[in-house]
Each structure stands twice: as C-alpha cells, then as structure tokens.
Amino acid sequence: MNIVVLLKQTPDTESVIRIAGDGKSIVTDGLKWIINPYDEFALEAALRLKDKLKGKVSVVSYGPPRVVEALRTALAMGADDAVLIDDPVLKTADYLRVTKALTAAIKELNPDLIFTGSRAIDYDQGQRGAIVAENLDWPHLALAVAVDCDGSVVTIERPIEGGKVILESPLPALVTFGGAHAIWNPRYASLPGIMKAKKKPIAMKKVTDLGFDPANFEPETARIRITSLEKPAERKQGRIINGDLDVVGKAAELVRSLHEEAKVI
Amino acid sequence: MAKCVCVIAEFRNGNFRRVSFEVASEGKRVADALGLELYGVAVGSGVASKAAELGRYGVRKVLVRDDPALENYLAETHVPIVAEMVGRLDPAVILLPASVDGKDLGSRLGAKLRVALVQDVVQIVCEDGRVRAKWPIFAGKCFAWSEWLGGTLPVISCRPNVMSCREPDDSFAAEVENVDVPIPQARSHVKAIDYDTSGKVELSEAEIIISGGRGMKEASNYSMLEELAQLLGAAVGASRAAVDSGWRPHSDQVGQTGKVVNPDLYIAVGISGAIQHLAGMGSSKYIVAINRDPDAPIFSKADYGIVEDLFKFIPAFTEEVRKHKSTCS
Numbered sequence: 001m002n003i004v005v006l007l008k009q010t011p012d013t014e015s016v017i018r019i020a021g022d023g024k025s026i027v028t029d030g031l032k033w034i035i036n037p038y039d040e041f042a043l044e045a046a047l048r049l050k051d052k053l054k055g056k057v058s059v060v061s062y063g064p065p066r067v068v069e070a071l072r073t074a075l076a077m078g079a080d081d082a083v084l085i086d087d088p089v090l091k092t093a094d095y096l097r098v099t100k101a102l103t104a105a106i107k108e109l110n111p112d113l114i115f116t117g118s119r120a121i122d123y124d125q126g127q128r129g130a131i132v133a134e135n136l137d138w139p140h141l142a143l144a145v146a147v148d149c150d151g152s153v154v155t156i157e158r159p160i161e162g163g164k165v166i167l168e169s170p171l172p173a174l175v176t177f178g179g180a181h182a183i184w185n186p187r188y189a190s191l192p193g194i195m196k197a198k199k200k201p202i203a204m205k206k207v208t209d210l211g212f213d214p215a216n217f218e219p220e221t222a223r224i225r226i227t228s229l230e231k232p233a234e235r236k237q238g239r240i241i242n243g244d245l246d247v248v249g250k251a252a253e254l255v256r257s258l259h260e261e262a263k264v265i
Numbered sequence: 266m267a268k269c270v271c272v273i274a275e276f277r278n279g280n281f282r283r284v285s286f287e288v289a290s291e292g293k294r295v296a297d298a299l300g301l302e303l304y305g306v307a308v309g310s311g312v313a314s315k316a317a318e319l320g321r322y323g324v325r326k327v328l329v330r331d332d333p334a335l336e337n338y339l340a341e342t343h344v345p346i347v348a349e350m351v352g353r354l355d356p357a358v359i360l361l362p363a364s365v366d367g368k369d370l371g372s373r374l375g376a377k378l379r380v381a382l383v384q385d386v387v388q389i390v391c392e393d394g395r396v397r398a399k400w401p402i403f404a405g406k407c408f409a410w411s412e413w414l415g416g417t418l419p420v421i422s423c424r425p426n427v428m429s430c431r432e433p434d435d436s437f438a439a440e441v442e443n444v445d446v447p448i449p450q451a452r453s454h455v456k457a458i459d460y461d462t463s464g465k466v467e468l469s470e471a472e473i474i475i476s477g478g479r480g481m482k483e484a485s486n487y488s489m490l491e492e493l494a495q496l497l498g499a500a501v502g503a504s505r506a507a508v509d510s511g512w513r514p515h516s517d518q519v520g521q522t523g524k525v526v527n528p529d530l531y532i533a534v535g536i537s538g539a540i541q542h543l544a545g546m547g548s549s550k551y552i553v554a555i556n557r558d559p560d561a562p563i564f565s566k567a568d569y570g571i572v573e574d575l576f577k578f579i580p581a582f583t584e585e586v587r588k589h590k591s592t593c594s
Contacts, residue, residue, distance in 0.1 A: 013521045013541035017406040026407070037522045096381065121521050123402050123409070125384045130340065130372035139341050139453035142369045145515070155456065159516055160365045161282075162467050163460035165337065169453035180515035180523055182508045223417035224381035227397070228410045232547065240559075240570040250571055251581040254553065255589045257569055262551045264473070264530040265497060265586070 001055030001151060003046045004106050005079065006116035006128065007039035009063055009070040013121060019229045026229070035070045038117025041184040042177040045147050046115045047078045053151050056080045058109050062090055062102060068202060075197035076189030082202040083109070089207055089217035094224050097217050099128055103135040104210040111172065113154060118143045118176040129176035139169040143178040269304045270296040271356035273347060274319055274327070275367055276309035277338070278460070283430075283470075284362040286322050288423050290431040291389065292360045293323030298391035301357060304328070305439065306350045308343055310336035313443055320439030322431050327439045328353065330446050337458055338366040341451035344373045349446045351378070356418070358396055363422035371422045382420040383411050387427045400424075404521035404544035425470065426527055468517060471500035473530045476519055476546070477512075478504035480535020480556065480575055484512040489576075490534060493583045496590060502526065502546075504536045520545035535575045538563030555579070 011017070011031045018027040035043070046057045059074045061067050062085040071082040083105050090098050106114060114133075119126035133140035144156035154173050158165045177184075189197070207214055219225075241253050258265045272292040274285035289305065296303040305319045305327035313331035328350045335342065347370065351359060361367045363385045375382035387408070388399040395412065396419045402409045413419045468474065475490050475497070487501065494501045503513035505520050519526055521541040531549035535556060536542060543566055546552070554567035555575050564570045571578055 011403070013544075014539065015403075016540065017403045019407065024409075026403075094381065096376070096379070099376075121404065124400075124404065125372075125382075126368055127372035127375065127382060127384065130369060131376040133340075134344075134373050134376035139451070140373070141453060142340070143365065158365075161470060163458065165455055165459075166457040167339075167453060168456045173453065180508055180518045181505070182511065182518075183515050222414055224383070224411055224413050226409050227412050229402070230399075230408050230410070232405060232408065235547075235552075235566055236568070238552075238564070238566075238568045238570055240564070240572060242572065247573060247577050247581045248585070250573060251578060251585040254569060254571060254582060255585040258530065258551070258553070259589060262530070262568065264551050265589070 001049070001053045001113070002109065002111045003049060003055065003057045003113045003115060004109050004111040005039065005043045005046045005057060005059045005074070006102060006106065006114060006132065007043060007059055007061050007070065007074065008036045008117070008120045009033050009061065009067045010036040010120055010122040013037070019231065023228050024226050033066060033069065035073060036117050036120045036122070037181065038119055038121070038177055040186045041179055042115035042117055043074055043077060043079065044184045044186040045144070045177060047187070049149055050078070053149065058082065058111070060102060060105050060109070062086070062098060071202055072197050073189060075200040076193040077187055078193065081200055083205060084202055085205045085207070085210070087206045089214045092219040092222070093217040094222040095125065095127065096131070096223060097221065099131045100135065101207050101210055101212065102128070103132050104212070105205060106132065107136070113149065113171060114174040116174070116176055118178040129174055133174040136174070138172055138174050140174040140176065141167045141169055142176045144175050145179040145183055147175060268357040269302045269354055270299065270358045270360065271351055271354050272303065272305050272324065273359065273361035273367070273370070274305055274307040275362050275364055276307050276312045276315070279311050281315060281318060282362065282364065284364055284425040285319070286430050287425065287428045288360050288362050289319055289322035289324050291423055291428040293431065295358055295360065295389055295391055295396070296323070299357060299394060304354050304356070306347055306354070308335050308346055313441060316441040317438035320437045321433035321435055324439045327441050328444050329441055330444055332448060334448055337455040338370070339451055339453060339455055340369055340373050341453050342449055343370055344377060345449045346446050348374055348377050350444055353444070359418065359420040361420070361422050363424045367422055371420060375420050378418070380418040380420055381413055382422065384422045385424045386421045387424050389421060401525070401548070404525050404541070405547050406544050466498065466500040468500045468502055468519070468524055468526060471526070471528050473497050473499035473532070474502045474519070474526055474528045475499050475532045475534060476502035476504060476536060477507055477534045478536030479506040481507060481512065487512065489579050489583070493579065493586065496583065496586050504539070504542050533563050533567070534579065536563055537561045538566065
C-alpha cells in the first residue's frame with residue numbers, strides 16, 4: 001500500500017495576519033509555521049492505515065526551503081520519505097499550474113491512495129484535492145471525518161448540511177480530510193522519531209525535474225491573480241451592559257437591546 | 266447561444282436548497298451589470314418539475330438533467346454532467362453555492378473546464394465588463410480580491426447566508442429544458458445517506474448561534490444553552506477548547522479549524538476569544554459576549570458585553586427571553 005499525503009505549510013492558527021507593503025501579500029516575518037491542520041489529519045489517517053495494512057507513506061509539498069521543517073515533522077511522525085517542489089517559478093504561478101506540478105510529483109510515487117486536507121487554513125480555497133483527482137482521472141471522496149480501507153476499497157464518512165453520507169471507492173482514489181483535532185488526534189513526533197527523521201530522504205525538485213517547461217509557470221500565464229488584500233471592517237465599539245444592574249437587570253437590558261436596537265430577537 | 270451568466274442550482278431531497286436562490290439572486294445582479302441573460306443548470310432526481318421556481322429569482326431558462334440515479338451528489342457523476350450542460354450555455358460567468366457539495370463540484374468542474382474558481386465569495390463587483398470577487402482568507406482575518414486574466418471564465422462559489430435573496434417574483438417561471446446528457450459510469454458510489462431528523466438547527470445555516478467555551482466547565486452544562494437555543498430557534502456551537510475536552514461533537518466547532526459562521530446574532534458564553542475562534546465568528550452581524558473575566562479578548566469583538574458568572578446569567582437571560590417571547594407572540 002503506497003499512500004501519498006499532500007501537505008502544505010501554513011501560518012499557525014494563533015497568528016496575527018498583517019498585510020504586506022505591496023497590498024496583496026501577507027507579512028511572513030515572525031510567523032510561526034505549522035503543517036496545515038487538515039493536512040495533518042490526512043497524515044495521521046495515512047499513518048494509521050500504514051500501521052494496519054503495512055506499506056509506505058510519502059509526503060509531497062511545495063514552497064520555499066522553510067517547508068523542509070514541515071516535512072521533517074511529518075517524517076518524525078512516521079512518514080517514510082518526502083518530496084518538496086522548491087521552485088521560485090511556483091511563487092507567481094496560479095494554483096492550477098501549482099496543482100499540475102504537484103500531480104506530476106505524486107504520479108512519480110505511484111500511489112494507491114492520496115490523502116490531503118479538505119482545505120488549507122490560509123487561503124482556504126479547498127480545491128487542491130479535487131483538482132489533483134481530476135488531473136489523474138481518479139475518483140475522489142471529500143471531507144472525510146472517518147475513513148477505512150481494506151486494501152482494495154476505501155470508505156469515508158462525509159458530513160453534509162443536516163446529515164452525513166457514506167462514500168466508497170475502489171483504489172486508486174483520493175480522499176480529502178475534514179473534522180477537527182478532537183477526531184484525529186494527530187500524534188506527536190517522538191524523540192526516536194525525530195532522530196530517525198534526520199536520516200529519511202527529502203527529494204528536492206524543480207519543475208524541470210517533473211518534465212515541465214518553466215516558461216509555462218511565468219506570471220503572464222496565470223489565469224487568475226490576487227489584486228489586493230484588505231482587513232475586515234473594524235467592528236463598532238461595543239458596550240458593556242453594567243450600570244447598577246443586578247444579574248436580572250442585565251439580562252432584561254440585554255433582551256431589550258437585542259430586540260429594540262439590534263432587532264435580532 | 267449568446268453569452269449569459271450561468272448559475273448552478275443545488276437540488277437535494279426534492280427541493281432547491283435556499284442557497285440556490287441566494288446564488289440566483291446574485292447571478293441576476295451580475296447578469297444585469299454585464300447586460301446578459303441569466304440561465305441556470307440543475308441536476309437531481311425530480312428537479313425538472315421544480316426548476317421553473319428559479320424564475321422567481323431572475324433565471325430565464327434552466328437546463329435540467331433529471332434522473333433517479335442522480336438523487337445524491339457524487340462528484341464523478343455530477344461534475345461531467347454539469348460540465349456538459351455548462352458547455353452548451355457557453356457562459357461569461359458561472360456562479361454556484363459554496364455549500365458542502367457546491368464547493369466540491371466547483372473545484373473539480375474548474376479543473377475539468379480548465380478555468381479558475383474562487384470559493385466562498387462574499388462580494389462580486391462588475392466594472393467595465395470585468396468581474397472581481399472578494400473572499401475571506403485566514404478564516405476572515407483578512408479578505409482577498411481576485412481578478413481573472415487572459416479571458417479566463419470566472420467561476421465563483423458564493424458563501425451561504427451572505428448574498429441577499431431577491432423578493433421572489435411569483436409571476437415569473439423559468440423556461441425548463443430537459444437535456445439528454447449520459448450519466449457517466451462512476452467508480453465511487455454513495456453507500457448510505459443519513460439525514461438528521463432531530464430538528465436541530467444546522468450551525469452553518471443558523472441565524473442565531475449560542476456557543477459555549479471552556480467556561481462551561483462540563484458537558485452536562487450545555488443543557489442550559491440548549492434550552493436557550495430552543496427558545497430562540499438557535500443552533501449551539503462550541504469553541505475548540507470545549508470540543509477538545511470532549512464536551513461537544515467536532516461538528517459544533519466554530520473557528521479557523523472548524524466552521525466559519527456568520528449569523529445575525531452570535532452569543533459567546535464562557536469563551537475567552539482565542540484568535541482562531543474570533544476568526545471563525547468575527548463576521549457575525551451582532552456579537553454578545555458573556556464572560557466572568559472583564560479582560561477576555563472576546564469583549565473586543567462584542568457589540569454587547571456582560572461581565573458575569575455565566576451560571577448565574579444564563580438562567581436569568583433565558584427567563585427574560587421567555588418573558589419577551591410570550592409578550593411578543
């Protein structure tokens with residue numbers, strides 16, 4: 001069983017996000033970087049499946065050299081090897097091109113299953129998994145909060161509005177992961193795991209290594225781009241309901257405010 | 266066919282989902298701005314007899330593929346069918362719901378048509394015939410604006426509960442055309458589907474949300490919030506701390522990991538307001554914070570703050586709401 005986990009490094013969820021001077025990117029100085037939580041759930045699910053069925057878990061990512069740290073963490077958690085597409089041309093390429101490069105890197109690993117997060121907590125487009133599956137002409141099962149595989153068929157539970165769906169597919173297939181930390185409880189890297197990870201291979205690739213012409217990744221080829229970022233509108237200064245009111249008085253005043261001022265109850 | 270704006274409507278359990286009408290309303294606005302007609306595409310079991318309803322929201326004509334085999338959404342069957350139907354319309358812009366299934370369909374459809382999708386859009390601007398879209402990034406800590414280049418077809422999934430629905434015009438029915446697109450052979454399949462019949466309000470669609478955090482102390486104390494929620498027709502949410510403690514199911518988690526919500530009223534009970542939580546609920550129309558600690562960061566986002574022990578305040582508040590409801594009804 002060969003499982004590829006596609007992961008992205010993102011700023012930590014507690015990060016304060018600041019807009020950079022160019023008005024269309026974020027300030028990355030001083031950010032703490034983590035494995036995108038949903039990708040970490042995918043990795044945890046892959047490692048559990050490896051424990052059950054034996055086989056190999058490879059992690060694939062793209063981005064600048066800082067991403068090596070995320071890959072080392074994945075290796076320390078129990079992944080076997082890693083590929084990083086570290087190519088400056090990806091910085092200005094649109095996500096469709098980036099996903100083409102990722103698909104090519106994954107193909108070389110010849111997986112039976114591809115696991116990835118249903119979304120990344122940074123730009124939150126939630127498209128990568130479905131696009132890779134479309135590129136490969138594979139079925140994909142999205143937003144798993146539970147997964148099982150017997151080696152030939154993969155089954156997931158997918159929450160939808162007001163219910164849940166059980167989806168099933170023969171391998172090869174791609175699964176995207178939703179849920180929360182409380183469901184997946186991603187393992188921590190153990191000390192021996194960290195030591196072992198130092199010896200595990202991380203293959204660094206450029207798009208030319210994957211058979212692409214870098215010219216196809218130039219900014220002029222982009223089909224979509226971010227023109228600007230903006231901060232959310234400042235919320236109006238709120239009001240603490242106190243005065244000389246007791247608990248019941250405060251409760252009554254809150255009801256009155258919500259009804260007469262906010263008109264929401 | 267002349268260029269048009271196309272909306273992909275979501276049909277489930279014999280009805281269009283409400284978000285489809287929001288998307289149609291927004292589609293009409295975009296179509297008017299671009300001087301184009303609004304067309305629709307819908308796939309499902311029984312959809313043909315309902316599709317004319319989309320006319321009320323400004324859709325002129327709907328292409329439908331109606332078959333019992335298309336009862337439940339499956340990417341492998343729905344995406345190729347929608348791609349074929351959209352291809353026949355040759356639209357200038359495609360809009361669809363950023364619902365669970367809509368987001369999934371949109372991503373794979375975008376890849377299939379080799380066009381660019383922006384998900385979870387909260388605002389669309391049309392200027393000089395060009396379309397730009399705004400969507401939240403870092404769970405709402407920031408927003409990004411996108412534009413499409415080189416004549417790429419814009420595909421936009423619209424976040425539910427954000428775009429306003431037009432006043433339905435019951436005098437107008439959309440023309441409905443059944444199209445005979447083959448249903449592709451799929452490898453994956455829906456093994457089971459299970460709808461929650463408890464009547465619980467879905468968090469992502471709720472107009473009022475009451476969320477409890479670490480301050481709730483234990484799982485059984487949520488019955489207080491459930492009672493209040495019942496009175497207000499609200500959904501009950503939770504912070505990550507509460508979910509991690511096992512007090513609430515993961516599906517209730519509000520935050521950057523979890524659900525991003527934007528109800529009319531969000532009542533945060535015993536939630537201090539970690540950045541990752543604030544990101545998930547900061548765009549709510551009105552926010553009430555109830556916390557014992559006057560320095561809790563949640564108060565910086567709140568329209569109304571109550572510095573009190575929640576175990577004293579919630580019962581009193583519930584009683585006041587009950588009185589208010591009985592005098593209103």
